[in-house]
Amino acid sequence: MSINDSGQVVGYSYPNGSSRATLWQQGQVIDLGHLGGTATGYTDSEAIEINNRGQVLVQSVRVVNGVVLGRRTAVWEQGGLRHIKPPWPDTGFSPVLPVDMNESGQVVATGGLSGEWPKALVSLDGRSFIDLNTVVAASNLKGWQLFEALKINNAGQILALARWAPTNERATFLLTPLPKR
Structure with missing residues (x-):
């Protein structure tokens, strides 16, 4: 609620x-x-x-x-x-769990295809989700995979959980959008 x-x-x-x-x-x-x-x-x-x-x-x-x-x-x-819409073909069986929405209508969620590790997702336009792993520079992630989006604030900052695959270690990331040019 x-x-x-x-x-x-x-x-x-x-x-x-x-x-x-x-x-x-x-x-x-x-x-x-x-x-x-x-x-x-x-x-x-x-x-x-x-x-x-x-x-x-x-x-x-x-x-x-x-x-x-x-x-x-x-x-x-x-x-x-x-x-x-999810960032993969919508078969109807791949879950997307919505988590949070800010005042701009931007939404964060967690989802994935069956048999895959879940992904942290964001919808900036209210029409389709983007896998956050594809928009954060790999050099910033340093091998970590964002698997669960937790919150989004009105500045567009996203709190997400990530995992380090070799050891399954977990960490929390604060993702901050780059300033508009």
């Missing part, structure tokens, strides 16, 4: 036996929907975060016989959900 400075609260409710991303504001309960439908199996959803612009970070989940088979990330604003 999350609350913004206007007192809008987001989370989830169970109106018909499945979880639904929900916004509570000024005494109203608003169902934010989900991505897909019965044809795709994405019938459950959960609101993760709301910013002061009223944008809501939503996770849509595909559940079959009580087992989660896929996750997708979306942003709800102005009455509709917009899917944020």
